[in-house]
Amino acid sequence: MGREWLTRRQLHGDYDQLPQELNKEDSKGHRNFLHIYPELFEEMVERLMTILKTKDMKMRNAQEVGLKLAVTLRHLASGNYYPSLQYSFSLSKSSICRFIPLVCQAIINTYKPEVLKCPKTAEAWNNVAEQCASKWNYFNCVGALDGKHVAIKKPKGGGSLYFNYKKFHSIILMALSDAKYRFLFIDVGAEGGAGDGGTWQKCNLARAITYN
Template identity: 85%
Template sequence: MDLNSLSPQETQRFLVAVLCLSAQLRRKDGRAGRICARKWLTWRQLHGDNDQLLQELNKEDRKGHKNFLRIYPELFEEMVERLTPILKKKDTKMRRAQEMGLKLAVTLRHLASGNDYTSLQYSFRVSKSSICWFIPLVCQAIIDTYKPEVMKCPKTPEEWNDIAKRLASKWNYFNCVGALDGKHVAIKKPKGGGSLYFNYKKFHSIVFMTLSDAKYRFLFVDVSAEGGAGDGGTLQKCNLVRAITNNQAGLPQDRNLPNDDEPIPFHIVADDVPSLSSRG
């Protein structure tokens, strides 16, 4: 995949944002209210952001395009091409199918700005009910298409050893295979969720756990734990942590530190969380 418009770090951060949004959407209950067809919605090609503003930014201000959607026009066109076979819909007698570029632009703008569906409805001239329906589909298609390429977790001793070498070279810290941390992502309280998602910061959330290498690139992302789970509970639900604890992650054998004769296990660094064992 040609990602000349984004650095690896930017690409991975973008994918993490998609993962978090997708997880949020899966936990929302109910659907947006139906909106009757309105005349101003039919003027999308004349006044909508996708058909007007984005086209101007594409031609005249590439940096503005990136600021608006967080990606350059070249990557946007690539994404449209790759996602179209997955999400393309057929025209019906009642209406024309919305083009992939429009759905992708609305989704990326939501990720970039956090604008709610009502705001996006007016700027892109797409009904709120349509936005509510297609944003989760676009997010999932992005995950399925790009995750295997830009976020590969090491599985063999050789791959983990390469990560450790880069950390040792840049940070002078040895036998380390990554830095682990978590982030609370705010969500609306799920129906019937009780206190399950209510965290110690006093808001409802889900937690995604990430493992990063020496260049701040994500090697692994887990979006599954409820915000109400403590550090121990969050770690227990993390697939990577379970694999390491059960000696199934493929970590290298213990190795001596420089100028030392005592073998030290390969390990992960983290902030103040319950200790983990690199061996079962």
């Protein structure tokens, strides 16, 4: 008792109603909602289908790949917690907990070879530097580097390692992008309490530049 609303997802859930309307009437609204345009969303559903599609069970139908992707994108775009997402999409929190990590990994495996290409030769790095110089007037620059604190629960036995200067526990996502805002390198996992210099020195890119 009390969970019947989950059976009416197609009538009231955000995936079955709002995105479909936005797709037809307001593509910019669709982008604001999921942070991608409808055409890219459909492409992603098609490309992730073989990885994420599951079979129907006796007691319930399998969740659509489009639904899983929409929930994941909304979570990544808005930072909404699983309990909040369960009410807007009419899905149980346990289901969301299961499939969001799988969808994220599927996106990485499918798109990383295409969209995240770190230069490996001097000529490739020189091309990046030339773009920074011609587009932004930054000379001898091979990209824009910055970090982001990703909030986490305090790890067991972590002490103050992950407690950052903003007064919450986190891991650090550090990324390098080129002059056209394209990511070239990403490093995730440094303790939130680490400084910028220490985080940089420990990452693979810093070691590659130092020893090559």
